[in-house]
Amino acid sequence: MKRGKAMYLVLPIIAGVAIALQAVFSNKVSQTAGVMQAVFLVHAFGLLLALFILLIGKENFSFIKNFNVYAVLGGSLGVVIIFTIAKSITLNGVFSTVMVSVLIQMTVSKVIDHFGLFGVEKNPINLMHVIAILLMVSGVIIYQRSN
Structure with a gap:
């Protein structure tokens, strides 16, 4: 950056x-x-x-x-x-709530970006975006299983 x-x-x-x-x-x-x-x-x-x-x-x-x-x-x-x-x-709990909320927020945001929904500039999904989302999903699963 x-x-x-x-x-x-x-x-x-x-x-x-x-x-x-x-x-x-x-x-x-x-x-x-x-x-x-x-x-x-x-x-x-x-x-x-x-x-x-x-x-x-x-x-x-x-x-x-x-x-x-x-x-x-x-x-x-x-x-x-x-x-x-x-x-x-x-x-x-606070952490689980915020963690899952942020994961879903980021995933939905990527869909909005990818398709240019609601008039936002299109930013197509790529392999790195998919990997990032999968890593976040993995983090949620690991955290939930640790409780």
């Missing part, structure tokens, strides 16, 4: 940490208030933070008329994500 591009890895590193922490925090809220209540609270606070950032950034809302409907399904998918992760941590 080129030196300049390595800096861009900071963002997915932050995202990875945030996903792991969000999973734990959502599970804690669900243990106190219930899973659907946790989903609501997590999204309500997320909405407030996003609105705050939008407002301090002096953004306007003219973008609303220009987006595709499927593009805003991310919020609905967020509900599914919070619900299933909060529930799964109780059943499977």
Whole structure:
């Protein structure tokens, strides 16, 4: 990887940490208030933070008329994500939940890249991608058998 591009890895590193922490925090809220209540609270606070950032950034809302409907399904998918992760941590633990979630996320992402779904630039799968996915699957199997 080129030196300049390595800096861009900071963002997915932050995202990875945030996903792991969000999973734990959502599970804690669900243990106190219930899973659907946790989903609501997590999204309500997320909405407030996003609105705050939008407002301090002096953004306007003219973008609303220009987006595709499927593009805003991310919020609905967020509900599914919070619900299933909060529930799964109780059943499977944090590491197993995040590990399997990341494996599936990466596999689905590769399918999206390969076919150029949802308007993303095509990035065809190759042998190294298949090997990487198989290694991740092997890691999940090894970890699950060790428990």
